Amino acid sequence: MTTVRGATPVPVDQLAPHFDLFDPVHNERRWEVLDFARSECPVIKTDADDGYRIVTRYEDVRTVLTDAETFSSVEAGLRGMPVPMPPLTEDPPNHIEYRKALNHYLTRTFLSRYEESIRQYARELLDVLVPRGRFEFMTEFAVPFTSGNLAKVILADDNEVRLQRAIQLAADISSYGRNEAFFELAELAEELLEERMASGSERDDVLSAIIRATVQGRPLTMEERVGATMILFTGGLDTTKAALGSIVKHIADDPSLEARVRDPEWVKRDLDEFLRLDSPIAFMARTVTKDTELNGCPLKQGDRVAVHYASANRDASQFANPDVLDFERQRNPHAAFGIGPHRCIGLHFARLQIEIGFQELLSRITGIRVPEGETVHTSSGVVQSHEYLPIEFDVRERTPGAAAE
Amino acid sequence: MTLTIDSKRCQGHGRCCLVSPELFDMNDDGVGVVLVSEPGSEYARAAEIALDNCPEGAITDSARSLS
Numbered sequence: 001m002t003t004v005r006g007a008t009p010v011p012v013d014q015l016a017p018h019f020d021l022f023d024p025v026h027n028e029r030r031w032e033v034l035d036f037a038r039s040e041c042p043v044i045k046t047d048a049d050d051g052y053r054i055v056t057r058y059e060d061v062r063t064v065l066t067d068a069e070t071f072s073s074v075e076a077g078l079r080g081m082p083v084p085m086p087p088l089t090e091d092p093p094n095h096i097e098y099r100k101a102l103n104h105y106l107t108r109t110f111l112s113r114y115e116e117s118i119r120q121y122a123r124e125l126l127d128v129l130v131p132r133g134r135f136e137f138m139t140e141f142a143v144p145f146t147s148g149n150l151a152k153v154i155l156a157d158d159n160e161v162r163l164q165r166a167i168q169l170a171a172d173i174s175s176y177g178r179n180e181a182f183f184e185l186a187e188l189a190e191e192l193l194e195e196r197m198a199s200g201s202e203r204d205d206v207l208s209a210i211i212r213a214t215v216q217g218r219p220l221t222m223e224e225r226v227g228a229t230m231i232l233f234t235g236g237l238d239t240t241k242a243a244l245g246s247i248v249k250h251i252a253d254d255p256s257l258e259a260r261v262r263d264p265e266w267v268k269r270d271l272d273e274f275l276r277l278d279s280p281i282a283f284m285a286r287t288v289t290k291d292t293e294l295n296g297c298p299l300k301q302g303d304r305v306a307v308h309y310a311s312a313n314r315d316a317s318q319f320a321n322p323d324v325l326d327f328e329r330q331r332n333p334h335a336a337f338g339i340g341p342h343r344c345i346g347l348h349f350a351r352l353q354i355e356i357g358f359q360e361l362l363s364r365i366t367g368i369r370v371p372e373g374e375t376v377h378t379s380s381g382v383v384q385s386h387e388y389l390p391i392e393f394d395v396r397e398r399t400p401g402a403a404a405e
Numbered sequence: 406m407t408l409t410i411d412s413k414r415c416q417g418h419g420r421c422c423l424v425s426p427e428l429f430d431m432n433d434d435g436v437g438v439v440l441v442s443e444p445g446s447e448y449a450r451a452a453e454i455a456l457d458n459c460p461e462g463a464i465t466d467s468a469r470s471l472s
Contacts, residue, residue: 096434104433108422268424268458333418333460343417345435351423 012036020048021078021283021306027380031323034311043297052078052285052304053297058315058335060295064286064307065340068092071286071305073342078285078306078382082182085231086224088342094215095341098228101213105206106232108348114153118353121148122360130364134371134392137248138385139175141361142241147171149353154232156205157192174237175387182234189229190222206232236346240353242280242385247358249376249386250274250325252368260327262362267355270327276334277325279310282384284338309335310384365393407467408439408452414463424458425451437463 012032019033020026026033037044037056044054055061064071068091075081076088087098104110125145129135147170157163166188172181196203197211210228213220220228251257260266288303299305312335314322319329337344344350368391370376377388408428410421415436421429422437428451432438437459444452456464 099435100433103431103435107431107433108419108426109430272420330457331460331462337418339416343435347419348423348431 013040016041016044017046018048019044019046019054021054022381023048024380030380031314034308034314038311038315042295043299049079050304052306053299054283054306054308054311055294056308056311056315057295058312058318061307061309061312061335062339063294064305065335065338065342068095068341070289070292071307072289073286075287075304076284076342078283078304082179083186083227083230084223085227086220087228087345088231088235089227092341097215098213099341099345101209102206102228102232102345105209106345106349108352111153111349111352114149115352115356117152118149118356119360121145121152122357126360126364130395133395134390137389137391138241138245138387139171141357142244143171143174145244145357146237146240146353147174149349150233150236153349154206154229154236155189155192156203156207162188162192170233170237173234174241182230185233186226186230189233190226193222193225193229232346235344236349238383238385239280239344239346240350242278242383243275243350243354244357245386245389246278246280247274247354248361248368248391249370249389250278252370252391255367255369258362258366258368261358264359266358267351271351271354272332272334272336273325273327273329275336276313276319276332277323278384279313279334279336280383280385281336281338282310282382283308284342284382309338364396366396367394369393406446406449406452406469407443409442409465409467410437410439411463411465412436414461416461416463418460420458420460421455421464425455427451429455429464 013036015029016033016036034056037054042057042060044056046052046054055064072091074089074091081089087095090098122145125141129140135141147167151163151166151170155163155166157166166185169181169185169188172178193207193211196207202208210225247261251261260270283306286305286307288299288301288305290301292299316322337347371390371392374390376386378386417435419431422431428439428441428444428448429437430440441448452466456466
């Protein structure tokens with residue numbers, strides 16, 4: 001499965017102590033290193049960056065994620081965060097106050113009001129793409145689809161020009177990792193928040209909830225409001241995109257999966273197994289707050305720990321035959337959305353977009369394949385996502401109204 | 406049949422309200438809640454699916470003996 005370049009590949013036990021989670025070359029051997037770690041040394045120490053540990057086993061990942069007192073989220077990105085982004089970068093007790101203020105707006109029940117708009121948007125995109133007979137799935141569908149849905153649900157800006165600009169900035173962040181786009185989007189969010197606050201309009205949506213939210217009895221600062229808006233927006237961007245792309249690629253690799261994903265029950269039955277095998281977020285980070293021990297490995301206050309969700313999801317002691325899609329698994333407690341208090345706040349939103357996205361896509365096309373001679377490109381680092389995924393397909397005869405059943 | 410969710414075990418995966426929305430929802434704490442705590446036999450299948458799907462084994466049905 002793993003391809004090794006060069007004449008003499010470094011043996012895995014010699015690579016592990018220097019394993020760099022951001023190195024694209026190391027990334028090609030990640031499963032080999034993580035498999036080795038899980039069986040030989042489950043909390044490996046690497047000297048990459050300034051040195052950190054990688055937690056690789058399911059049970060240990062769970063332990064870290066459910067013990068916020070010992071493992072702080074304040075620096076939840078292994079290489080830091082551009083700005084503090086609560087609630088992701090908060091610990092108890094503030095964390096739960098943020099989540100209580102926001103959870104309601106991301107429940108399935110609340111989000112159902114956006115279903116039609118999400119479906120309509122998928123159709124608009126596909127109206128242009130499908131007649132072409134082939135398109136690049138990531139930048140031409142997955143990125144605009146998720147960016148547009150996030151902008152509409154999280155920002156809910158009535159100013160159409162600014163909304164379109166937000167969608168473009170989000171796409172720039174997602175497709176090209178353009179750092180300035182992140183700060184431009186943060187500025188836009190601040191402008192929108194200020195406008196909404198000045199107007200005094202109380203709306204039943206995410207932005208108004210952020211404005212109303214309090215921690216320890218005080219309203220949020222503008223920095224906190226912008227940070228919260230940004231994590232809700234950007235947290236849903238690459239992740240939902242990655243899941244969409246990963247499933248399309250699986251269908252292209254194994255055409256029998258198309259029928260499975262056509263079955264309306266697939267979101268309930270099969271989606272989580274796709275997410276387990278290809279976790280969009282590979283890892284997040286924690287900081288050790290006091291000397292402790294994890295599965296026999298001593299940790300010192302201040303140590304940085306990468307919590308590897310994708311490795312946990314391939315832990316054979318939790319999932320039999322972890323490297324293959326197996327839709328018959330009884331219970332699937334995968335860690336793709338995280339575990340514990342910081343579990344993904346947008347998981348219902350992600351599932352809804354994936355459900356609608358595939359309903360609309362497969363109502364239009366069949367026989368998805370990667371064109372001959374094309375190579376799929378995949379990112380390494382925090383997000384595991386295909387970045388370049390050209391597809392061709394056969395166009396289905398349109399039966400009006402069939403898509404929505 | 407009486408359905409309960411152990412809110413301490415629930416990790417908010419949201420699978421119960423995904424597979425059996427007629428019986429479960431999520432509350433604003435992000436924790437699963439039972440909508441119909443004593444469902445009739447017409448819900449037996451939906452309850453069973455939710456029980457089997459909960460990754461944390463947090464849902465209990467008084468009529469079903471747990472190992």
